[in-house]
Amino acid sequence: MRVDLSLLVHIVYICTQFYQVHSLNILGVFPYQGKSHFFVFKPYLEELARRGHNVTVISCFPREKSMKNYHDISLADKVQVLEDVFPIKRSYYTIFQISVFLLSTGTSNCESLLADENVRNLVKSKAKFDLVLMELFNSDCGLGLAYKLGAPVVGLSSHQLMPWHYNRFGVPYNPSFVPFLLLEGGTKPTLYQRVERTIFDAYFNTAYKYFGQRVDQNTLAQYFDDIPPLEELARNMKFLLLYTNFLLTGSNLLPSNVIEVGGYHVAKPKPLPSELRKFIEESEHGVIYISFGSVLKATTTPIDKIEAITAALSELPQRVIWKWEGETLPGNPKNVFLSKWLPQNDILAHPKVLAFYSHCGLLGTTEAIYHGVPMVAMPIFGDQPSNAAAVEESGLGVQIQLNELSKAKLLEKLRTVLDPKFNQRVKKLSEAWHDRPISAMDSAVYWAEFAAQHHNFTFRTAAADVPLYQYLCLDILSVLIVLFLIFIGILKTLLKCIFTSKSSLQRSNKSKKQ
Known part of the structure; x- marks a missing residue:
């Protein structure tokens, strides 16, 4: 049989252009006990294992079933998993409590990580890793471990930038237009909000440096005597894979080594449980889904606010699905389906789900834009205020603050997002969010492989090294x-x-x- 030589050459050329990556030995360091955080990272770590990389994961969430190439070092017996623990209330005092929580959990996570015998054995045995993936949140302790293992580091986030991340990556922080993670105002803050941001930014950076990072440095010194300053190690990280997307959170002045990969945790929807599916599909006017996440406890909502919510819902023809830890709601409304746990992504994927009333955690917000479901965002704590501002500015939904929550106000917000024209705009936004040259998962995998393959190069922007003056x-x-x-x-x-x-x-x- 005659073979076209030019065609054969063309095929050989194409085959040689594929980016070849050998199987990597990857260590994941995730000592924080927040279930919602690890829920983001788990699909990514599993995908790396599926693609042939050997992945060892230090976390509080070991897999229940074994998986090829995926190995757990469990810290589950050392900490209490955070789920349904925080009350629904908001004030300056709760923001101060957040700072205490971040610092205390960060330093205790560092102690738990280094005290684990299996973790210490990695260093003792001089285990060889091509890459360390670690969560950047409340502690830099994992950077010391990576240094001892001699491996390059890629940071992962499940949220927007923390206050202490801007300087180390050379990302400009200007309170006039850059949102502050824990505060309202978005990209158009008032003068009061700009002053507020400046004060809290200085407070959080100072507190983290002296009561978080310094404590972790001393903890590391108890085990290793040659760890450089953690901030120096932080500035030498190869990449930060930031769990945002500009269509939701707006355009940012990010350097080349801070890469947006928001959305990779969203899985293909699974069939709903029969009772839940029947409740949704038999709804003549569609469904409103309510959830305040896995960390906030919905039953701690002040009784007057619960009454305002149920009164507003009783005025609407839609059925309601509500993640609720109790057995009943005040007034026992008939059109409400209650459950302590719900398959959120699968619910939001259903075409009859018309609105999502949420605390505005980034996971749920990402799932909402993925499936094109309009939101009523009621931020409570953490990164939720900046997420809620992004929801409103992007056109994904509207905001309502807890202190202004009333029957009339909530009805106004729900009717706004239930309007078919609003829904159509959100569907268009979702289409644009999906329209990208490479999927979020492929992008996250690519940059991890790139960092391991080219670990001798530095990708840090010059802005990270410029003195303040x-x-x-x-x-x-x-x-x-x-x-x-x-x-x-x-x-x-x-x-x-x-x-x-x-x-x-x-x-x-x-x-x-x-």
């Missing part, structure tokens, strides 16, 4: 001010000389006339 252009301003003062001084001297000379000439002429 240069970053703020204080040296330039000083030079310009000095030059201006010199100019004023010279001008003043010249004018003085001119007036003195003129005055002398006038006196001379006057004396001659006399």
Whole structure:
């Protein structure tokens, strides 16, 4: 059989262009006990294992069933998993409580991580890893472990940037237009909100440096005597895979080594349980889904706010599915399906689900934009205020604050997102969100493989190394001010000389006339 030589050459050429990656030995470091956080990372770690990489995962959430290439080092017996533990309330005091929570859990996670015998054995045995993947949240302790193992690091997030991440990655933080994770205002804050952001940004950065990072450095020193400053190690990370997407959170001034990969946790929807499916499909006017996440406890909502919610829902023809830890709701409304656990992604994927009333965690928000479901966002704590602002600014939904929640206000917000025209705009937004050259999962996998393959290169932006006085252009301003003062001084001297000379000439002429 005759073979076309040009076709054969063409096929060989195409085959040689594929990016070849050998099987990597990857260590995942995820000591934080937040279930909602690990829910993001788990599909990614499993996908790396499916693609042939050997993945060892340190976490509080070991797999129930074994998986090829996936190995657990469990910390589950050392911590209490965080689920349905935080009350629904919001104030400056709760923000202060968040700072205490972040620092205390971060330092305790570091202690649990380093105290684990299996973790220490990795260092003792001089285990060889091509890459360390670690969550960037409340502790940099994992960076010390990666240093001892001599492996490059890629950071992962399940949220927007924390306050202490901006400087290390050289990301500009300007309170005039950059949202602050824990506060309202989005990209258009008021003067009050800008002052508020400036104060809280300084507070969180200072608290993290002295009561988080410094404590972790001392904890590491108990086990290893040669760990460089953690902030120095943090600045040498290869990449940060940021769990956002600009269509939701807006355009950002991100350097090349901070890459948006928001959406990779969203799985193909599974069939709903029969009772739940029947409740949805028999709804003549569609369904409203309500959930305040896995960490907030819905039953702690103030009774007057619950009554306002149920009263507003009773005015609408839609059925309601509500994640609720109790057995009943006040008033026992008939059109409400209650459950302590719900398959959120599968519910949001159903075409009869018309609105999502949410605390605005980033996972649920991402699932909402993925499936094109309009949101009523009621932020409570953590990153929820900045997520809620992004929801409103992107057009995915509207906001309502807990302190303004009333029957009339909630009805207004629900009717807004239930409007068919609003729904159509959200569907268009969802289409744009999906329209990307490479999937979020493929992008996250690619950059991890890239970091391991090219670990000798530094991808840090120069902005991360610029001293503060240069970053703020204080040296330039000083030079310009000095030059201006010199100019004023010279001008003043010249004018003085001119007036003195003129005055002398006038006196001379006057004396001659006399």
